[in-house]
Amino acid sequence: MKYKLDKMMKLRMSFAGLLILGLFIGFGDGFSSMFNDIFRSKEISVNKIKQEIKMIAVGDIMLSRAVEIKMIQKNDFKYPFLKTVEITRNADIVFGNLETSIISGRIIQDNEMIFRTDPKSVEGLKFAGFNVLSLANNHTMNFGKDGLESTLEILDENGISHIGAGLGRDDIYRPLIKNVNGTKFAFLGFTYNFDQRKMSGGDVYGVANMQVEKMKEAVQNVLLESDIVIVSMHAGVEYKTLASTFQENFARSAIDAGADLVIGHHPHVVQGVEKYNQGYIVYSLGNFVFDQMWSNETRLGTMVEIIFQDKKVKSIEFIPIKIHDYSQPEILIGSEKEMILKRLKF
Secondary structure, three states: OHHHHHHHHHHHHHHHHHHHHHHHHHHOHHHHHHHHHHHHHHHHHHHHHHOEEEEEEEEEEOOOHHHHHHHHHHOOOOHHHOOOHHHHOOOOEEEEEEOOEEOOOOOOOOOOOOOEEOHHHHHHHHHHOOOEEEOOOOOOOOOHHHHHHHHHHHHHHOOOEEEOEEEOHHHHOOOEEEEEOOEEEEEEEEEOOOOEEEOOOOOEEEEOEOOHHHHHHHHHHHHHHOOEEEEEEEOOOOOOOOOOHHHHHHHHHHHHHOOOEEEEEOOOOEOOEEEEOOEEEEOOEEEEEOOOOOOHHHHEEEEEEEEEEOOEEEEEEEEEEEEEOOOEEEEOOOHHHHHHHHHOOO
């Protein structure tokens, strides 16, 4: 009796299998499409849960003086970025502080403190993958309104977003909202130096000044339209490895206002990192592309890789660099790397 039941069950299962196979053959692509859609939707939902967004931030980028001379000598405006491009170009967001007006003109000499670079220099920025740059610094206005207009125009033409400077008050403080794979990032840039000049009609052009109350208002205004808020801070005492009280107060105020991350520039050396309340503060990334070969500290800098997942910071990892040939950062190894990483522990 048991044998008969087993045999009947097998026959029924075989029949059911043939029936399903017949349905697939009979209905062809319809069933195949249905099952593919089911599996694809599950795969997409799993990917959304696991999806990471990578941001690489670097320090001060100066494309003038000896750096421009090197690019011209090499006949390669990508030259400064050749040794780091494999890291920067593979990120979703590549951010830095551009301390140079992009405008045609004479070569700037080593002893000068005004910075301009050939419009062809944008080739290097694009090659390296930069898609967000802060112009909130003390060199953006070195060549006045013409320099600012030229810089903004060239960056716009090449698809490189910018913050912290503009033509008109609204443009100067306008946030950048960048949607990356469904996560909305808001970028704001501020600098210690107040350089806003009058235009005809009563408006002004220039850079965004570090007024704490104005910064807090700007942060709070973008909270409703963004998931991650990043503030660029251009401040500190040059060549000092410790953050100043002014830097600390400004950065902590930004986090208190709702920012997730504050990234610092200007001291030209690497400073420390702080986990403050719900946010992170990187006080100074040091130099990235610069010609300050006169000291070891100014040749050292760091990139930072920040991984975002589920609309929050998942991890932060530092990648120290050292500048060679007056212009070209290379990934740092050995004891100097360990020294920089020790400084960046938090």
